[in-house]
Amino acid sequence: MMNVIKREGAIVPFDRTRIEVAVTKAFLDVENRKGEEPGRRIKEIASAITDDVIAALDRHPDRTPHIEDIQDQVELALMRAGEHKVARAYVLYRERRAAERPKPQDLLDPGLAIHIKDANGKVMPLDGEMLIRRINLACENLEGVEPSRVRELTVKSCYEGMSISDLDQTLVMSARSLIERDPNYAFVAGRLLLDNLYTETTSRLIEPGKRPSRLEMASLYRNAFMQYIREGVRLELIDPVLADYNVSALADAIQPERDLKLDYLGLQTLADRYLIHHDGVRIELPQMLFMRVAMGLAINEADREAKAVEFYDLLSSLDFMSSTPTLFNAGTLRPQLSSCYLTTVPDDLDGIFAAVKDNALLSKFAGGLGNDWTRVRGLGAHIKGTNGKSQGVVPFLKVANDTAVAVNQGGKRKGAVCAYLETWHVDIEEFLELRKNTGDERRRTHDMNTANWIPDLFMKRVAEEGEWTLFSPNEVPDLHDLVGTAFEARYTEYEAKAARGEIKVFRKVKAVDLWRKMLSMLFETGHPWIAFKDPCNLRSPQQHVGVVHSSNLCTEITLNTSDDEIAVCNLGSVNLAQHVTEQGLDTAKLARTIKTAMRMLDNVIDYNYYSVPQARRANLRHRPVGLGLMGFQDALYKLRLPYASEAAVEFADRSMEAVSYYAIEASTELAAERGAYKTFDGSLWSRGVLPIDSLNLLEETRGQYIQVDKSSTLDWDGLRERVKAQGMRNSNTMAIAPTATISNICGVSQSIEPIYQNLYVKSNLSGEFTVVNRYLVADLKQRDLWDEVMVNDLKYYDGSVANIDRVPGDLKALYATAFEVDPRWLVEAASRRQKWIDQAQSLNLYMAEPSGKKLDNLYKLAWVRGLKTTYYLRSLGATHMEKAATRSAPAAAEEAPKVCSILDPECEACQ
Template sequence: MQYRQASAVTQSGQGNFPPVALEPKAASGGIGSVAATSYADYKVIRRNGAVVGFEPSKIALAMTKAFIAVRGGQGAASAAIREQVEKLTANVVAALLRRQPAGGTFHIEDIQDQVELSLMRDGAHDVARAYVLYREKRAQERAKQTAEHRPAVPALTMIENGQRVPFDLGRVRALIESACEGLAEYVAPDAIVAETIKNLYDGVPLDEVYKSAILAARALIETDPAYTYVTARLLLHTVRREVLGEEVTQAAMRERYAEYFPRFIKYGIEAELLDERLAQFDLKRLGAALDADRDLQFNYLGLQTLYDRYFLHRDGRRFELPQAFFMRVAMGLALNEIDREARAIEFYEALSSFDFMSSTPTLFNSGTRHSQLSSCYLTTVSDDLDGIFEAIKENALLAKYAGGLGNDWTPVRALGSHIKGTNGKSQGVVPFLKVVNDTAVAVNQGGKRKGAVCCYLETWHLDIEEFLELRKNTGDDRRRTHDMNTANWIPDLFMKRVMEGADWTLFSPSDVPDLHDKFGRAFEEAYLRYEEKAARGEIRLFKKVPAVQLWRKMLTMLFETGHPWITFKDACNIRSPQQHVGVIHSSNLCTEITLNTSATEIAVCNLGSVNLPAHMKPDGRGGFELDHAKLKKTIRTAMRMLDNVIDINYYAVPKARNSNLRHRPVGLGVMGFQDCLHLMRTPYASDGAVEFADRSMEAVCYYAYWASTELAEERGRYSSFAGSLWDRGILPQDTVKLLAEERGGYVEVDTSSTMDWEALRARIRQYGMRNSNCVAIAPTATISNIVGVDASIEPTFQNLFVKSNLSGEFTVVNEHLVRDLKRLGLWDEVMV
């Protein structure tokens, strides 16, 4: 019988034998007689990546050759040997099929491992030993062949320090292999080297050589998510060269960080970028706390984002390294602490471990001379020219240092309204919104990210129909706002009219001035009175439209342009713990927080998010569960950091300072919710996911409220606490009942709980709350990229996609899916 090779094995001669994977030209008898079609659902991956059918006859023939090589040619004729081979082959096949009873793919190495194990268990130790030695010998031969067939490097020179020197392949290979350290099972350094060389030319600058290596690794990310970490490490090498002025290995950085950090602080202060108070810290102690190995946590998207937009730079050159970046942020948040070093290290640990991440403005500006750390600002625009342009000016000042904006434009009179001062007619809200749009584009937050604003308008405003069309790509471009976000601020009465199929009346706010400050039943009563006045002719400027028609237009525009967003005025106000001090007139830029605004107060939200998958632990049953002890610890630190933001923050507008210090709202959120579901192997659209959402958010809220009471015990309650729902013993989950009572139903929410809420109520009665608002689920669009998890509570966008942002385009692969496909033996080039 003749054989030909399969996979990467060679023909055996006397005294040698091939491992499993010989392909027979013909086979008969024993296991070899089993038809290949019996195993049609199983495949084998060769070492060259080719996928072939699974045939047990190959295992039997290979083992027969193994016995011949060890025990001589006569053994093959022995009935005992044939029986032993059949039994061993059956054992191997059974073991493989047990792993994947429904079909799947085996790697050639897995099959050979199983053969080796089967031989030893059967007592054929002489054959097993020879088999092991042969596999090792063939592995060495393949490695040698691979080295011999590596791409020839053309005679190149490169430019280093202004001098033309020979191209050093060994240096590049060493860098790439170091970047692949710990990932060798998943990545191929030679492939990166080959692709790097392919893109080089004679006289290439050394910087371009390293950039070519980054691009070569980046191009392979879609073949295995492990390459995103290789690419990040190659980028990290470039960042270190730029910052330190020389090449430093990962091992050397473990010592170098402590030496570099004090010089970094000094240089930043001299460059007038860092707050001079940072020099008062014990920099030696803080430098010693920096953990260089945490640089290796980044994926490529995360590190590139930090490099492009977050790391401090002077004259276009970065001088901040990743761990120095986290410590700088931590120091900025610890400026007012009694034991500043201990708190800075505590904050650094939370940030650098990716357990918690502050919002983008905090990461941008903490520790700098202009420490604008708050994420979003909510304003109400007055109905006069001074008020309108004052609001636009405030938008510009707040956006200058990375603040996002939510504007309430409902008070501004509608198109055609009478203007007493000029005896003319108003042009309505839309022309001013065009100015707001262009202001946001002009003030691009120091070049770090685009200015961003969301304008809110109540559904009864006479300009609402034009407002709905602001983001359309057709029509008069002078009445379009292509860069600005818009949102509907909808009272419950409108939805009742939609359900009843009734008409809806639109007014100019100049004729119905008190509607803006009313909600719930009070709004409904006032609105009905104004409708009666309009019917009697006492209000001339109004318009009746079918409520369903207006609702349909809202949904049509939402489908067509993604705007305006849908937000509900009454639910936000009825459930607000701050009803006693004002009315909520809008949400913020990303609609995650609802705070009261007025002519004298600009509401401020101070955000940060817990990395939820970092707080999962094995449950002892092969799955994962929430680690409550770690979550409580992280949230206690996070709430302290967020509360510190309020006092340290740079306020470009006095009205924002007044509001923030008076009410002290913070918004603790989460990110990586979908990653947690992957760990628990729970579908996003399932009852299990809903249950986990309920219990995880209950825990986050409970620990956040508890931490706020601890801060109140230490620092005092917020100044407007008296009269709030907190003060009245009404917690946020209790307000669901208030909403149901106000609406007369229409609320279906699971109100069950698992935490000791009575103990928390007792603490609030005793110490009060430090913060009027504690929790807000932010979108985490950028900080989730830094950490490398799915954004917020959103599902994974796609399993493989290209993400575009200010830093470029990035291939994103679902690592959880790839892990499972590998486990099933299904991750190969065909799958990609």
């Protein structure tokens, strides 16, 4: 590092003594020794701190640091060294110096006057007054933000001859850099970005070179929307049917002010990945997107304008959000709106490569894939056609992996597939190692997810420390379709045949050893995920017409698959945070939201584009949908409930009961209006067996190996009778997806996740974004604890408040992060939800310090508590653990649920 950028923009040589002097003064200030000669200890610490700062800055050798960057690193180095009092003194010193420093009063001052270039290259003076108005308007009615800060940062980054587009971006980046100071700066940055989008999209409607104000946009939005429909049809970007609507009436229904609901992360995500563009120029704005989606979903409605407005109101309010494929493609020429596709791969060459082709076609139009590979014969099995021996399933998985890389969901996001293999397959041990970074690369699949499809019999053998036999499926073909007691009986028959020498390819292992290897690979590589075959099937409403052979890419879908049917699921999520108040769940609003959301999801099925015929056949016969939720953590904050508490588990139960009740009610009302789905007769629904009732079927098969709370509060008897009498429009109604991107759009926490950190930098395809927990900031402000020192403490402790002395204990419990919440709480809450859900949930598990025993107990607990599937296991890296070792355990974590697995031999309660 040779140079430094000073505040006024001059570039000067770097001088390390300046850092040493500043740090020394801070130490002397803390020790009340101002003006004295520093001792040897202080000099050594100052030198070490300076070395730390230089090392941090040298990580970016291509960038000349600004003086503020260096001072930021000094603060962090002091905190890393444990010198918190000195760090606070240094922060206060910087604030005093900043207050003394003259501020730019007006961008039109002679010393600051610069020229910019417009889109046509014309040079003009920067209109400082206009810039000030833009910043002030962006900060309007937002508490905790200071327009002067945004303005000052913008001025620092301006330079002579910069383009107007660079100036626009500089404004946004200046506001974005302040998000860590106050979450409301995310809305400031969002509004400034919105200004840029307005100019880009509406430039053809106003005088060239002019920028519409937000007040002008109220009228411009209406005209822009009508022109957008005409232009989108002409450019073959949207379906011509949309032009047949009463577009003028729909334009009147648009509410431009709802753009202000979007913060920077949500708006940037929409701008980068969702808004329709032509030749790099966006022709769509957020409210236009929501109306386009609403129009697409209402195409087959009798009163489609009225329904389009109803759907638009739900989406634009952010009370509910359709899944990403629906947002991408509704109202376009290729409306592939479904999120998930599940296939089963046959055991012949034509069928295997046909399945790979289906993967490519489904992935091309933004579908996530789950493939069941259990039928493909194992390594060493006989090939009748060639009289040779099979290479097993792994080489074909490598082909599927590379196909997902090549066909990347229409160029909008990475191709994604998950392979499932049942635990008795002879290739299971190689399957477990597919994601390892060592070994033969030809037998590795680094870009594909994997999941274990585990029958209950295997878990019983693990509990009983018995043996487990591995088979090649060509010799035991019916195991693939058998579940429960039928599977157990047939499996033991095959074991007896193997013992008699009547089966050629088999291998015996200790069940516990294989289980340990599963958990070891899960910890080492994050895969394969753990999913349970029997609860997925025994509780399936559709067990009368098929078998669930796998879940999907994110482990929340549990639908039948066969050679004739590729299962499809259409997803959307309720924003739970917007359906709670401090008094509790707003059930009346929730019922209204779900009624409209279920209609939207059902409409997807008829309107959807199907790239393969098996998917169309399955979807039209069974009509499954997956209504989920997001913002669960936000809802807990509003209710003041720590995630790690019995009250939060109870809320998970009651809120999911309400979602389940209203989703089933909405589907049976749709059946009364539109008719039941074709395979309704014979389903669990037709027999009055609702999801909560299907727990009995699992208990009958499992025996002692299940412990699930069965409490309920709503009128389920009346609903059962209505379902039997009226039918169901949808074979499946609920599934909780990860909601990674749509929760960003809505500005809430993902799905059912605990908060990852209270302050962190999030990375996705749209870039890096600072995320601050606005609920925590509001509480700290209320107690006069939110300041620069708190911001830096949060940075140092990776977004955790557990070890910050100033934070009261009740806030430490409420704002405990994912790795500070005992994962058993996550399992308990998931168990309470699972009893109400006819499909499954994407459940990530967080463990700060994994061990074999902890993993063993956790996943056995998940099985005993009746979970159908689990998703990622997440653990902390070594650098995080070093810091975490200094933390005191949060109070909530110390009150972990007094539950355990009945499979734990060391547990007194179990004994």
